[in-house]
Amino acid sequence: MADYIYTMESRLSPDQMRTVNTVQGIARSHGMNVYLxxxxxxxxxxxFPIRDLDFTIQGNPLKLRHDIETSGAVVDMVDETFCVLHAVFSGSRAEISMARGELFDKPGKPPLVTPATINEDLRRRDFTFNAMALSLNDGSLGLLLDPFNGAADIEARLIRILHSYAFLEDPSRLxxxxxxxxxxxxxxxExxxxxxxxxxxxxxxxxxxxRAIGYEIEQIAHEENPIAVMQALESEGWLKVLCPEWTAAKADVPELAQLLRTRTVMAELNIGVDAAPAVMRFITSKLSDAEIAQIQQIIPHREFVAAWKQLEDDARELSKKLLSKEAAQNSGTWNILSTAKPEALLFLDATGxxxxxxxxIKKFFGEWRQLKDKLPFAEMAELRITPQHPEYSRICHDAFMLLLDGKLRTQGxxxxxxxxxxPPPPPPPPMPARRGRSAVKKIAAPSGVKSAEERPAVAVAPAVQTEMTPAKTAQRPEKTKLVSKKVPPREKKTVVAKTRATAAKNTSPKSARAVVKTAQAKPKTTQKKNLAKKVAPRPAVRATAVGQVAKATKVAKAAGKTSVRKAPDKNFGHPKKHLKR
Structure with a gap:
C-alpha cells in the first residue's frame, strides 16, 4: 500500500494540514471515525490545486459544531437535512458531512437520508474519482478506500459515473x-x-x-480558469440554467486577468487569499443589480456572499490608509499592507x-521583500546576536523597518x-589541568610501611662519591658526564689498610691480593640510576670460582659494601687455559 499520508502531507498547505489535524482531533475526542x-x-x-477539504464522519457532525467554533473556525452554513457543516478555518475551507445513504423517489427531489457506513457513503457519489476516502483513524491510518477503482480512471483521464441512473437521480451532475x-x-x-x-x-x-443551482454558481468562482469553464457551460446550454441572462461575454475579462495574476504572485509569497469572492465580482460585473441580487440569494454559503458584498468597501478603506500620514514612510506602508485583509489587497491591486x-502595492510584492534577504546582518554574528538571543525577532523586525526607511545604509x-x-561576553573557559609530576596526587603508603623520608639513609663510602661537571650540565643536562671524585691520599691509605687486614683473616693469600688490588684501583663512573640515589658503585671483585666470589662478598660486606659485581673470567671454562692456570 502506498504511503498516502505522506502524499497528503506533501500536497496540502500548512493551513490545510492544521485543518486536517484539528478535525481529526475533534472527531477522535467524540469517538467518531473520520475520513478525508x-x-x-x-x-x-x-x-491539481487542492481548494476545499471534504471530511466524512461516521456519526452526527452537528455535535462537533461547538468544538469546531472553539478551535477558531467560523461555521457559515449548517444543513440539518443532510447533516453537513461548512466551516472556514484559517487559510482553508472544509465541509464536514455525515456518512449517509440516499434514496431518490423522484428525479430532482431531495433524497431520503439515512446514516450509513463509509462504503455505503462512497456508493452514493457521482463519479468514480470522487468515490475515494483516506482513513484518518488510528487503526487504519493512511488506508485508501477505492471500491470503484477511481485511481485507475484518474490515470486514464476518464470521467465515469457509478451507475446508470446517476444523471436521473441528480441532474446537477450534468x-x-x-x-x-x-x-x-x-x-x-463511453x-x-x-x-x-x-x-x-x-x-x-x-x-x-x-440549492444545486446556487452551489454550481459558486463553484465557478473557485475555478482556476473561470472563463474557460463558463464558455464550456455556455456551449452545453447549462449556463442559462444557472442564470438566463448570464453569458461569458458579461464578464470583465481584463480586470479578471489582472486579478488572477496577482493571486499567483500572492500564492508564491505564501500569502493565503480566497480569491473566489473577487472572481465572482468580475464574472458578474455586467449583470444588472437585480440579477446579481438573485444570484446572491440562492448561493447556500452565506459567508461567501458577505465577503462578495464587502469587497469594495474594504478596498476603499485600504486605499485611504495608504494615502494617509501613517503611510508617509515605507515602514508605515509595510505595516498597513501586512495587516490588511488579503482579499481587500487583491481586489485593490486589480481595480486601483x-x-x-x-x-x-508593487513595491510591497517585489522590491521591499528583497531587503529581507540582507537579514541577518553579518555584524550580528560578530556581536553574538544569534537566534538564541531573547530579542532576536524584534531586532530583525526593527532592522528591516530601518532598511525600508533607508536608515541602515553603511556598516557604521x-x-x-x-x-x-x-550580550555580555561569555566567561572564560576553565584552565586545563596541569599534567606532570606536580599534578600527580600522592598516594598514601599502607599502614606499617615507612615513607621514604622516614627510612634510614644508606651509608655511602667516601671513595666512590661522584658529582656532575657544571660546565657540561649547563650545556646538555640530559646527557651529563659523570666524573668520579678523587679520594684524598690519607683516606685511601686507611681504606687499603683495612681491606688488607680483613682479607688476611677471611681469605686465602691469592684472593686477598685480588681484593687489595681492587681496593687500590681507581673508582669507575657510576650509572645514572646510582647518580639519582647519590649512591656510588662498590669496587668490583674479580673472582675465578664460585667459592672465591662468596668469600669476596663477605670481605666486601665487612668493608661496608652492600653488593659485589661479578666480573667475567675470560679463561674460566676453557679446558686448556684453565689447566695452565
Missing part, C-alpha cells in the same frame, strides 16, 4: 461533468457519454433544484486607479544600531 473524502483525495492524486471536463481536460467514458447525451435529450436538467497606491549605522543589543 471527495475532491481532496482526487486533487491529491491528480496534482453540469458537474461538464465543469470537470473543462477543468481537467478529460473525456467522458457509457457515461451515452447516459449524458440521453439525459440532455430527455431534459433531465429541468428537475434540478435551487491611484498611481501612488499602485506603486506602493548598522553597528550603532546593533551595539545596545550585544
Amino acid at each position: 473524502t471527495g475532491g481532496a483525495i482526487r486533487d491529491i492524486l491528480t496534482g 453540469i458537474r461533468a461538464t465543469r470537470f471536463a473543462a477543468r481537467f481536460g478529460w473525456e467522458m467514458e 457509457r457515461t457519454r451515452t447516459r449524458y447525451d440521453s439525459a440532455r435529450e430527455g431534459e433531465y436538467i429541468q428537475f434540478i433544484n435551487e 486607479r491611484n498611481k501612488a497606491v499602485d506603486e506602493k 549605522e548598522i553597528m550603532k544600531f546593533l551595539a545596545p543589543f550585544e
Whole structure:
C-alpha cells in the first residue's frame, strides 16, 4: 500500500494540514471515525490545486459544531437535512458531512437520508474519482478506500459515473461533468457519454433544484480558469440554467486577468487569499443589480456572499490608509499592507486607479521583500546576536523597518544600531589541568610501611662519591658526564689498610691480593640510576670460582659494601687455559 499520508502531507498547505489535524482531533475526542473524502483525495492524486477539504464522519457532525467554533473556525452554513457543516478555518475551507445513504423517489427531489457506513457513503457519489476516502483513524491510518477503482480512471483521464441512473437521480451532475471536463481536460467514458447525451435529450436538467443551482454558481468562482469553464457551460446550454441572462461575454475579462495574476504572485509569497469572492465580482460585473441580487440569494454559503458584498468597501478603506500620514514612510506602508485583509489587497491591486497606491502595492510584492534577504546582518554574528538571543525577532523586525526607511545604509549605522543589543561576553573557559609530576596526587603508603623520608639513609663510602661537571650540565643536562671524585691520599691509605687486614683473616693469600688490588684501583663512573640515589658503585671483585666470589662478598660486606659485581673470567671454562692456570 502506498504511503498516502505522506502524499497528503506533501500536497496540502500548512493551513490545510492544521485543518486536517484539528478535525481529526475533534472527531477522535467524540469517538467518531473520520475520513478525508471527495475532491481532496482526487486533487491529491491528480496534482491539481487542492481548494476545499471534504471530511466524512461516521456519526452526527452537528455535535462537533461547538468544538469546531472553539478551535477558531467560523461555521457559515449548517444543513440539518443532510447533516453537513461548512466551516472556514484559517487559510482553508472544509465541509464536514455525515456518512449517509440516499434514496431518490423522484428525479430532482431531495433524497431520503439515512446514516450509513463509509462504503455505503462512497456508493452514493457521482463519479468514480470522487468515490475515494483516506482513513484518518488510528487503526487504519493512511488506508485508501477505492471500491470503484477511481485511481485507475484518474490515470486514464476518464470521467465515469457509478451507475446508470446517476444523471436521473441528480441532474446537477450534468453540469458537474461538464465543469470537470473543462477543468481537467478529460473525456467522458463511453457509457457515461451515452447516459449524458440521453439525459440532455430527455431534459433531465429541468428537475434540478435551487440549492444545486446556487452551489454550481459558486463553484465557478473557485475555478482556476473561470472563463474557460463558463464558455464550456455556455456551449452545453447549462449556463442559462444557472442564470438566463448570464453569458461569458458579461464578464470583465481584463480586470479578471489582472486579478488572477496577482493571486499567483500572492500564492508564491505564501500569502493565503480566497480569491473566489473577487472572481465572482468580475464574472458578474455586467449583470444588472437585480440579477446579481438573485444570484446572491440562492448561493447556500452565506459567508461567501458577505465577503462578495464587502469587497469594495474594504478596498476603499485600504486605499485611504495608504494615502494617509501613517503611510508617509515605507515602514508605515509595510505595516498597513501586512495587516490588511488579503482579499481587500487583491481586489485593490486589480481595480486601483491611484498611481501612488499602485506603486506602493508593487513595491510591497517585489522590491521591499528583497531587503529581507540582507537579514541577518553579518555584524550580528560578530556581536553574538544569534537566534538564541531573547530579542532576536524584534531586532530583525526593527532592522528591516530601518532598511525600508533607508536608515541602515553603511556598516557604521548598522553597528550603532546593533551595539545596545550585544550580550555580555561569555566567561572564560576553565584552565586545563596541569599534567606532570606536580599534578600527580600522592598516594598514601599502607599502614606499617615507612615513607621514604622516614627510612634510614644508606651509608655511602667516601671513595666512590661522584658529582656532575657544571660546565657540561649547563650545556646538555640530559646527557651529563659523570666524573668520579678523587679520594684524598690519607683516606685511601686507611681504606687499603683495612681491606688488607680483613682479607688476611677471611681469605686465602691469592684472593686477598685480588681484593687489595681492587681496593687500590681507581673508582669507575657510576650509572645514572646510582647518580639519582647519590649512591656510588662498590669496587668490583674479580673472582675465578664460585667459592672465591662468596668469600669476596663477605670481605666486601665487612668493608661496608652492600653488593659485589661479578666480573667475567675470560679463561674460566676453557679446558686448556684453565689447566695452565
